[in-house]
Amino acid sequence: MSADSPTVDLARRLVQAPSPSTRERPAVDVLIAAFEAHGFDRAWIDEAGNAVGVIERGDGPTVMLNGHVDTVPLGDEAAWPHPPLSGDVVDGRLWGRGASDMKSSLACMTVAAAQAAERGFRGTLYVTGVVQEEIGGLGARHLGATIPVDAVVLGEPSKLQFKLGHRGRIEVDVHLPGRIAHAAKPELGENALLRAARFLQALDAAHLPAGGPLGASTATPTSLVSHPEGGRNVVPGEAVVTIDYRNLPDDPPEDVLARLQALDPDATLVVGDAERASESGEVRTTIPGVNPAYLAPGENAYVTRAREVLRRELPARGVAYAEGTWWFATDAPHLAQRGAVVLGFGPGEEEVAHTTRESVSVEHLEIATEVYRELALALLAGEPGA
Numbered sequence: 100m101s102a103d104s105p106t107v108d109l110a111r112r113l114v115q116a117p118s119p120s121t122r123e124r125p126a127v128d129v130l131i132a133a134f135e136a137h138g139f140d141r142a143w144i145d146e147a148g149n150a151v152g153v154i155e156r157g158d159g160p161t162v163m164l165n166g167h168v169d170t171v172p173l174g175d176e177a178a179w180p181h182p183p184l185s186g187d188v189v190d191g192r193l194w195g196r197g198a199s200d201m202k203s204s205l206a207c208m209t210v211a212a213a214q215a216a217e218r219g220f221r222g223t224l225y226v227t228g229v230v231q232e233e234i235g236g237l238g239a240r241h242l243g244a245t246i247p248v249d250a251v252v253l254g255e256p257s258k259l260q261f262k263l264g265h266r267g268r269i270e271v272d273v274h275l276p277g278r279i280a281h282a283a284k285p286e287l288g289e290n291a292l293l294r295a296a297r298f299l300q301a302l303d304a305a306h307l308p309a310g311g312p313l314g315a316s317t318a319t320p321t322s323l324v325s326h327p328e329g330g331r332n333v334v335p336g337e338a339v340v341t342i343d344y345r346n347l348p349d350d351p352p353e354d355v356l357a358r359l360q361a362l363d364p365d366a367t368l369v370v371g372d373a374e375r376a377s378e379s380g381e382v383r384t385t386i387p388g389v390n391p392a393y394l395a396p397g398e399n400a401y402v403t404r405a406r407e408v409l410r411r412e413l414p415a416r417g418v419a420y421a422e423g424t425w426w427f428a429t430d431a432p433h434l435a436q437r438g439a440v441v442l443g444f445g446p447g448e449e450e451v452a453h454t455t456r457e458s459v460s461v462e463h464l465e466i467a468t469e470v471y472r473e474l475a476l477a478l479l480a481g482e483p484g485a
């Protein structure tokens with residue numbers, strides 16, 4: 100693929116349009132213009148600020164190719180080997196924030212949808228670029244509630260592997276009590292930091308549920324704060340440990356909280372919600388502290404059909420077929436909220452996402468474009484199983 104192929108050109112222009120979460124409009128505008136340039140029937144920005152493009156060809160299934168347009172911040176710009184907003188192609192890789200996670204997927208999907216329309220299909224094919232994925236998924240929550248679809252191809256980075264889901268995420272603040280005293284007379288108090296230390300050691304030794312395609316639940320302490328803050332000669336009266344808990348579907352939130360509570364019966368557990376609004380203020384939503392797991396159904400015609408396409412198309416392009424699950428959370432549960440089956444496949448590499456080494460193989464963009472086209476055509480080809 101030459102550096103000026105339609106996919107690489109669009110991927111570069113998306114990377115060059117900065118779009119940190121809640122300020123995605125420049126990249127959304129690039130995507131809308133691309134939908135129009137590629138002959139989509141309609142393209143618009145919805146109430147949440149998502150880019151929506153659609154190709155309508157009468158009765159048939161409704162399929163969506165989806166990704167998020169927002170990115171994490173650029174980080175230390177001096178640490179990047181190539182500037183994060185450059186979209187430079189160097190030694191076969193396109194560089195910049197969002198190159199892997201996941202503007203390139205949206206470029207592949209846009210070109211693939213136009214190619215699928217050229218081939219011809221019956222049904223409805225959406226390409227959507229959603230906002231705020233990195234901070235709770237306001238865009239996908241709104242999209243999943245407002246556009247009913249049968250199947251979604253989600254282009255989060257997967258190195259061209261088939262991904263069937265991921266664990267849930269629960270963010271828990273564990274408040275551990277103590278009693279304030281002068282640090283020179285600690286026996287008069289009760290040190291909340293030492294209590295936190297015992298809690299963390301017990302957590303480290305705890306056995307968490309494991310088994311099945313999603314692996315095992317994990318509990319990672321990510322923050323420790325003591326109160327009064329700055330009280331450097333005070334025995335702290337409270338410590339707050341934040342736990343990033345990734346749960347299997349059969350390790351539900353109530354079990355998770357009971358397990359954490361058992362480590363210290365006097366702890367107070369708080370699962371916080373966050374309030375988010377779209378850039379325009381038209382959509383406001385509460386993002387719960389519990390983000391559900393997603394696992395595609397085992398016996399499902401769309402899953403079977405996607406697997407057939409990938410088993411056929413990837414080896415034909417020199418890529419071994421592999422399937423598994425993502426280790427990170429995605430918009431999948433929000434996109435599936437009305438029953439859609441979500442199928443994961445993307446050209447990006449999850450290991451470089453969010454880092455100053457973010458880049459993507461240009462060859463993989465070419466392969467992903469062709470595979471997205473074949474996936475769309477296969478998923479749109481009449482009622483699965485018929």
Ligand SMILES: [Zn+2]
Binds near residue numbers: 255256
């Ligand atoms: Zn992502």
